[in-house]
Amino acid sequence: MISRRNFVRYSAFGLLLAATPKKASFAKGSLRRYKFVAEPTPHPFDNKSIATNLWLYNRQNPGPLITAVKGDTVEVEFLNNLNQPTTIHWHGIRNINEMDGVPGLTQAAIEPGGRFLYRFPVKDPGTFWYHAHNRAWEQVARGLYGPIIVYDSDEKDNGRDVLIVADDWLMDKDEQIDEDSFGNLGHWSHGGRLGNALSINGMFGPSVPVPSFGVARFRFINAANARVLEFAFEGRHQMRVISVDGSPCRNFITDKIILGPAQRLDVEIEQTSDLTNLLEISTSQPLVAAKFEPVISISDKYRGVSGHEPYYNQPSIKNAKIIDIHMQGGAMGNLSSATFNGKVRELRDLAMNDSKIWAFNGEIGGYDFTIAEAKLQDTIILRIWNDTAWRHTMHLHGHHFWVQSREFGQKKRQLLRDTYLMHPGERTELIFVADNPGLWLFHCHMLEHHASGMGGLISVA
Numbered sequence: 001m002i003s004r005r006n007f008v009r010y011s012a013f014g015l016l017l018a019a020t021p022k023k024a025s026f027a028k029g030s031l032r033r034y035k036f037v038a039e040p041t042p043h044p045f046d047n048k049s050i051a052t053n054l055w056l057y058n059r060q061n062p063g064p065l066i067t068a069v070k071g072d073t074v075e076v077e078f079l080n081n082l083n084q085p086t087t088i089h090w091h092g093i094r095n096i097n098e099m100d101g102v103p104g105l106t107q108a109a110i111e112p113g114g115r116f117l118y119r120f121p122v123k124d125p126g127t128f129w130y131h132a133h134n135r136a137w138e139q140v141a142r143g144l145y146g147p148i149i150v151y152d153s154d155e156k157d158n159g160r161d162v163l164i165v166a167d168d169w170l171m172d173k174d175e176q177i178d179e180d181s182f183g184n185l186g187h188w189s190h191g192g193r194l195g196n197a198l199s200i201n202g203m204f205g206p207s208v209p210v211p212s213f214g215v216a217r218f219r220f221i222n223a224a225n226a227r228v229l230e231f232a233f234e235g236r237h238q239m240r241v242i243s244v245d246g247s248p249c250r251n252f253i254t255d256k257i258i259l260g261p262a263q264r265l266d267v268e269i270e271q272t273s274d275l276t277n278l279l280e281i282s283t284s285q286p287l288v289a290a291k292f293e294p295v296i297s298i299s300d301k302y303r304g305v306s307g308h309e310p311y312y313n314q315p316s317i318k319n320a321k322i323i324d325i326h327m328q329g330g331a332m333g334n335l336s337s338a339t340f341n342g343k344v345r346e347l348r349d350l351a352m353n354d355s356k357i358w359a360f361n362g363e364i365g366g367y368d369f370t371i372a373e374a375k376l377q378d379t380i381i382l383r384i385w386n387d388t389a390w391r392h393t394m395h396l397h398g399h400h401f402w403v404q405s406r407e408f409g410q411k412k413r414q415l416l417r418d419t420y421l422m423h424p425g426e427r428t429e430l431i432f433v434a435d436n437p438g439l440w441l442f443h444c445h446m447l448e449h450h451a452s453g454m455g456g457l458i459s460v461a
Ligand SMILES: [Cu+2]
Pocket: 391, 392, 393, 444, 445, 446, 449, 450, 454
């Protein structure tokens, strides 16, 4: 297991990041146009080390920030200048199916040199992100992702939004992406490909500008392949969680947050003048993830999200359709054989010959594996048992689900999410109204787990 997190060298370099987006003051229903090019790009993570060869959108890590207002349409003219096919998935956006960016399911993969026009409405205000979805375990690990902020119609950024995009990189001794570890079965059968370097907004240990006083809203995004991150403000300042995965939640106070891969959390801090460092505390050795750089805010006005509601309330489950999902597999698991392409085979054989390690209900998942067939407007309960020795972040495309979250300590919290961090042995129910027609993926967002069998389809017709 690689747990070296060589953070000493990531001391602050005083590099200011453009952490806050440009003022958003466009009218409701605007067309928000972007042009993205994916291409190999050398990227300096700090101003000491040599550049690392990454694959990036528009030569940036994170990729360009997309901002929009609820009700807008986002358009991204995309060119693939990589040497392998790719697609872009707009994570957490309740998208139209053919814009969801899943290769071989909602569109053909975009070949090298190929173009694709993504165009879709954004219906929900909140913090979202986008990332490559072909060979995601490699393409995301090489840097292909970026943030999306959708404002509510009565909101705008006034310099009090602080974006924190966190990633976990596995680097070799030459400060390059550790390519030898791609496809490593040890990683795939354990907790995924864990890194040894933590970036915030594309930098190791950067200075992040925050308003010098008053309230601020921090938008956290975990872009890591597999690492579950935990953050606290040095001095254990209290924060108010106001939104999860782009859905306003019943606010709660905490002094630390947990974020599985692909999850987002928005928190408010009452008084930014108290802030010094952002700490990552998931290991026994807390790391300084970023230092805060006070800047004079352009405004002392701040409008919170109190009064904002999730896009739907928890539905009645009286006539719900229950789908049982028994998750098995991985190292130290109890799965000895599973069905793959219609044939029952030993797990050892599947692992060695096909890199398949995880199963739902005894079947290795894939794009031809249907978990559930729903009719439009059905209420669905995914009754899941994580019968493995590992955590998993279960992500549903095209919908958000209600869950009694056990992610934040003892108290259960009723949350509307698109990605849920499940603990080993946990049984839970993900409840949603199937109101978006199409074929949608349901999969673990530890990207190596998905590639090795932990995923399937929910059809909504
Ligand atoms: Cu998983």
